[in-house]
Amino acid sequence: MSLILSIFCLVFATQLISWIGQSVLLELAYAAYIRVFYSSSVKQQRALKTEILAKKSELLKTSAQDHFAKWAKLRRSVDKGLADLEKLNAELAATRSSFALKFNGLIWILTSGAQFVIGWWYRKSAIFYLPPGWFGPLGWWLSFPFAPKGSVSVGVWQMACRRVIKLGERVVRDLTARPAHEVPAAATTEKAKEK
Structure with a gap:
């Protein structure tokens, strides 16, 4: 591809990313990334949420005075589930921030960085x-x-x-x-x- 078309395509790609929005592209790329590499964690997170909601519902239906042993067991189970869910959410949040940093860096390299490098490399052309x-x-x-x-x-x-x-x-x-x-x-x- 000639230099004139390469530069035009690079500038167009940069503008296209700005039109779509880098945050939108980040969301799409992260959704694909999480499905491919962390599908087990996402499934575990969904299962934990479902289990916690079911146990909370059962806990609300159980009287603490009449069935204290059952209520205490459910309460401990809900607390443990919430702690596990919080830990899993923290891991996924760390993964997301790491991915966002790498993705934004890659977008910058492929657009602005590439424009700078091409401009410098062909500065006398x-x-x-x-x-x-x-x-x-x-x-x-x-x-x-x-x-x-x-x-x-x-x-x-x-x-x-x-x-x-x-x-x-x-x-x-x-x-x-x-x-x-x-x-x-x-x-x-x-x-x-x-x-």
Whole structure:
């Protein structure tokens, strides 16, 4: 793949992640991760919750004065179950925070880090050359910082791609926000005032 398309795809992927939301992607990835690697812990957690709820229900139905031995046994069982559930929840929470740290690091490396590395690696390369005299004395800015004079540098190309993608996002949002046949409310109130 050529450098021009690689940079565009990388910038687009970064913007796509920002549109979807990194937290949403984290939730989806974590759900898949937990199902694959910690399915037994999740099953154990569900079973413990079900068991605790059943025993709590039975505990509430048992009179502490009339059936003290049964009530005390149920109470100890519920307390032990809650302690086990708390321990399991702490383990899963630690797993989640560790996964979130690694996932966010990986996303940063694949998007922002990759853009930085590509920009640094190809800092002296030209993405493409412009016809002479198109931008007059401002042509040097497009080759900023190290690309040959009269060309577009990697950094400027990344900036242009990001701007075009954001502009496209805004256009799509405006088109999907309201149908074309609707008139904004401000325009209708101004027409009413004129009459």
